[in-house]
Amino acid sequence: MSDSSNIFHGAAPWKLEGLSVARLSEQARLIKLQLPASAPQNAVVVECFTGTEGLNELFDFTIDTLATSSEFDPFALIGEELSLRLLLANGSFRTWHGYLTAVDALGGDGGLARYRLHLQPWLAALGLRRDSFVYAAKHVQDIVSEVFADHTTASFSFEVTQEMPVRPTCVQYRESDLAFVLRLLAEEGLSFRFEHEQQSPNGSSTGTNTTPSHHRLVIFDRAATPPDCGLPQIRFHRVDATESTDAIIAWSSRRQVATNAVMRNAWDASVLQAPTGAVQSALSMGDVPVLEHYDGAGAQRYADSATAARRAEQQLVAFESRIKRYGAASSVRQLGAGERFTLTQHDRYEGRKFLALRVRHEAANNLGAQAAQVLEAGELEKGSYRNSFEAQPAEAQVVPLWRPKPTAPEAMVALVVGADDDEAPTAVHTQRDHRVQVRFHWQTQRAGQQQSTSSGQGSLVAAGRHASNRQSVWLRVAAPVAGPNWGAHHLPRVGSEVLVSFIEGDIDRPVVAQQLYNGQDLPPWSAGTDSSANHAGVLSGWHSRALDGSGYNQWIADDAPGQVRTRLASSHAASQLNLGHLNAQSPDESSRGAWRGSGAELRSDAWVATRAGEGxxxxxLAQERAAGSVxxxxxxxxxxxxxxxxxxxxxxxxxxxxxxxxxxxxxxxxxxxxxxxxxxxxxxxxxxxxxxREPKGGEGAGSREGQxxxxxxxxxxxxxxAAMSLNMATPASATVFAGEAIHWTAQAQAHLAAGKTVSLAAGKSIGLYSHEGGIQVIAQDGPVSVQAHTDELEWLAKEGFTVTSSNDEIHVLAQKKITLKGGQTSIELDGMNITLKMPGLLDIKGTSKSFVGPGGKPAKLPALPTGIAVFEEPPSTAPPPRKFKFSV
Incomplete structure (x- = not known):
């Protein structure tokens, strides 16, 4: 059609204004357009239309119209559903329903105006909404249904005979609803077509878009049975006014080389292998070699090899269906995309069944010779309909080609979330393999998304959808080192900001790559130009908090020049191991404090135990640079x-x-x-x-040369x-025990001092030996007692032996007899007798002598204490005796 600038050019003897309203009525027309009830009826006459409809594509009709009423405003109908009706040979109508998505004003003259109307399905509106959303553990029917639920005009159904797999993660990110849905359907091998209600809506549409459309989206798999055409048998015949039925007037065929093998695999981290599916076509394509379509990208796309094989097979079917195609031109007004028909009266394809894949419609109304001359349409006065279509053998299955998934950004930030419990949030929310849940910033529910408007167009997301969008699937957390039961991990806690990457750019395969600091979560020991720390950032390490925030664990590495140190600490019992240049530093502060010493410090307010099984x-004793043997x-x-x-x-x-x-x-x-x-x-x-071999010659690899x-x-x-002295001190008691012997040796002096009492007790013997200098036993205050309880007490001196009492008496007591000997003289005190023995003179001197009569009194001897000590010495090799009776 020509545009508005040249529609009325030429030497036409008639003007557009010369066409009467009566002549432009819709009575007895081939094409009619039904408007909503809110629009004036019979206000527009269809001039002509073109349209395309096909499997796995949106239909699109362009309708040129003449408005017969000045009150008709087509722009007010944008967004409303219109019905385009085509008269069939039997007097009934075929109807297409579609939403008016655009209007072109082509000009006008007097009371008439020309408009070009564009009709599209309700599904086209999905291309105008762009959203980001996360679905978890859903199959494709659920996901598509959720998307369609946001559109109140949606009318759809499923004819899926196979069970669709559940998708652990499915993300729509900055993608239109239409592109998202079409991509999902193609990934699962699902096709779609549109079916239109053939009963006239009779102007029942109210213009509010609150009811489902009069055309339905039908989603089907390759095993579903397609519907038959309204004219199930179509002749290959000429088209003439004398013919009572429509026919195909032109038929062509085409064959082409296509991919004949498909392989699919993807890595599955849960089983540490890549499920693989491979299929090869059985169709003959001459001497063409194997042309394999291999796709090994992605991660965890396939639950098992059977799923991978199913995906590979459906892609092969999609390629195979394009090997043999047919093109045709006809006048069959009932023919629609996705419908089967039988071709008759063809010398080569007689009785063969075909499936229409795509149909292009062209029709012009019978407006009469006057209108045809004014509108410069030479055949319009006759009223005509033609179409061209593409078909494939009916036995060939229909599968859409793979639609590429948009590449995800390199990384996104997200927050780690916990269980959906606002009253008692948990600090850690994870699974056995340390996966966490996150929420992206674009998952935050917006105020306008609380509920949908009555028209279904006033909000981006309908009520109920974003309630689940705040949830997240479980994401793996990347670790610096990971392996079979070894590695390192720092589990992100709830509320932490993390950096999420996507494996091979797949938006459905996120993984937590790093953790981030932000304005609320500052790094431990933060320093720098805007910090109060007294250094430029010499502290590094690791710091964690107890889940309830009551304590901490930390490792600090201080890299200050000339003052390096490290600290391993736990707040429990203030336990620390400090090495190097020891500085005072509070656990939660970044500033370096005063110097406390150098070396190593192990301290705790609780127990400290050192155990070594081999010594x-x-x-x-210093060991230079720790280069010697341990x-x-x-x-x-x-x-x-x-x-x-x-x-x-x-x-x-x-x-x-x-x-x-x-x-x-x-x-x-x-x-x-x-x-x-x-x-x-x-x-x-x-x-x-x-x-x-002991190190020799310093450090490093060269030190291994020792013999x-x-x-x-x-x-x-x-x-x-101890290189200098070994010192032990305690304000309480000290205990030393040896199961065998204690050997004390001092090359100079050994001193034993006690503020009060020194007690030595031996189970058998005590020996005191002094090689030079003698032995002194002195009691400054109190007696000295030397006792032999069960045997003799012997004092032996090579020289003299002196017993002196400076201020009192000396008593020598014996139970039986006392004998004093000196040279050849002795005195015996035996019972009641005194015997003096000497070879010489007995000389008794005194100023006075008195020998009185006999008398006697027994000596009063002190009682010696008795006691028993029991010592058990089990043999070193034999086990100790058990279950033996004994008495003491």
């Missing part, structure tokens, strides 16, 4: 060897003086041997595949090595 060495006991062995020599000499001297020898000295040499790498204290030839074995303890010993 423990604690030493204050259990280097060279200094300890020298000290113990010196102690052994000293103790052995004293033990031998004591034994020679008939004193108790130091029998525990015999234990020292085995101890020294067990920590000496040249004897028992070394590793075997190799440990875990590496030669156990000496690496020292270790032959038995689980605890060795304390």
């Amino acid at each position: 423990l060495l604690i030493s204050t 259990q280097d006991t060279t200094s300890v062995r020298g000290q113990l060897a010196g102690a052994l020599r000293e103790a052995q000499k004293l033990s031998d001297a004591a034994g020679g003086a008939k004193a108790l020898a130091l029998s525990a000295t015999a234990l020292l040499q085995p101890l020294i041997d067990d920590i000496d790498p040249q004897k028992n204290g070394h590793y075997p030839g190799s440990v875990n595949g590496q030669d156990a 000496d074995p690496v020292p270790t303890f032959a038995r689980p010993l605890m060795v304390l090595d």
Whole structure:
């Protein structure tokens, strides 16, 4: 059709205004247009129309009209459903319903005007709405139904014979509803067509768009049975006024080479493999080699290999259906896209069934010769209809081609969300494999989305849809190291902001890649130009909080030049391990405090335990740059060897003086041997595949050139090595226990001091031996008592023996007899007798002498205490006795 600038050019003898209203009525016309009840009836006459309809595409009709009433305003009908009716050979009408989506004013003259109207299905409106939405655990029917539920004019049905898989995640992101729906249907191999009500709506439309449309979207799979054409058998015949039925007037065929093999696979992280499906066409295409369409992109697209094979098969069907196509021209007014028919009276395809894929309609109204001359349409006065269509064999299945999915952005930010419980939010919301739920910023419900308007056009999302849009599917969390039961993870907590990436740009395959700081969640130990910290940012590490916020765990690495340190800390019992240049620093502060010392500090307000199953060495002997062996006991062995020599000499001297020898000295040499790498204290030839040789010549790989074995303890010993002095102090009590022997050796002096009492108790013997200098027993205040409870008490002196009482008496008491000897003289006090024995003179001197009569009184002896101590010494090899009776 020509545009408005040249419609009325030429030397036509008639003007448009010369056409009377009566002559432009719709009576006995081939084409009629029915308007809504709100519009003036018979206000417009159809001049002509063209239209296309096809499988898996939206129909589109362009209608040129003449308005016969000045009150007719087609612009007021935009968005309303109109009905285009075409007269059939039997006197009935075929009807197409569609919404007026655009109006072109083509000009006018006098009381007449020409308009071009554009009709499209209700589905076209979905292309005008762009949205972002997340669906979880739904199949395609549910998702499509939810999208259509937002459009009150939607009329649709499903003819799906196969069970559609449930999609764990399906995201519509910045995509129109139409593109989203068409993409989903193509991915699942579902096709669609439109069916129109053939009963006239009789102007029942109210113009409010609150009722479903009079045309229905039918979604079907490749196994569904297509409907038959209204003229089920169509002749291949000429078209003439004498013919009573419509016919096909032209027929052509085409064959082409197409993809003949399809393979699909995608990685599935849940089973650590890629389910694969591959199919190859059985159709013959000559000598064409295998032309495979391979798609190995994406992740977790297929639940198993069967699903992948089904997807591959449906794509192969889509390719195969395009190998053989037919084109035709006809006058069959009943023919619609997606309908079957049987071709008759054709010499080659007689009786064959075909399926119409796409139909293009063209029709002109019979407006008469006068109108045809004015409108410059040479054949219009006759009234005519023609179409052209594309078809395929009816036995071939219909499957749409794959529609590419929009590539997702490189990354998006989101917030980690918890269970839908606002009153008691949880700090951690996760699954066994540490997946979390997130909410993107575009999932936030907007005020205008609380409910839909009555027209279905006033809001982007209808009521109820965004209530579930606030939920999220479970997302995997990327970790710096991950493997089979090993790795590292820092689980994002509820409320954390995360960076979400998409595997291979697939919007349906999000994964949490990183966690982010923001204006509310600042990093621990934050520093910089806008911080109050007293450094430029030398602190790094890791800091966590208890789920209830009551405590923390942290690891700090301080990289200040010349003051490096690290701290491993827990708020429980203020437990810390500090290494390096120790500075004071509060757990929640970024500033570095005063210097507290250097080295290593292990502290806790609760217990501290050190356990070593194979031995423990604690030493204050410096080892330069920690380059030597870990259990280097060279200094300890020298000290113990010196102690052994000293103790052995004293033990031998004591034994020679008939004193108790130091029998525990015999234990020292085995101890020294067990920590000496040249004897028992070394590793075997190799440990875990590496030669156990002591480092030589510094650090690094070159230090492995030594020949000496690496020292270790032959038995689980605890060795304390103090380079200067070993000090122990406690304000309470100290206990030292040895199951065998305690050996104390001092090369100089050993002192034992007690503020009150010193008690020595031995189960058998106590020996005191002094090699030089003597032994002194002095009681500054109080008696000195030396007692032998069950045996003799012997005092022996090579020189003199003096017993002196400076201020009182000396009493010598015996139960039976006292004998005093000096040289060859003795005095015996035996019972009631006194016997003096001497070889010489008995001389008794005194200023006075008195020998009185006999008398007697027994000596009063002090009672000696008695006691029993029981010592149990189970054999070192035999188990202790059990279930034996004993008495003491």
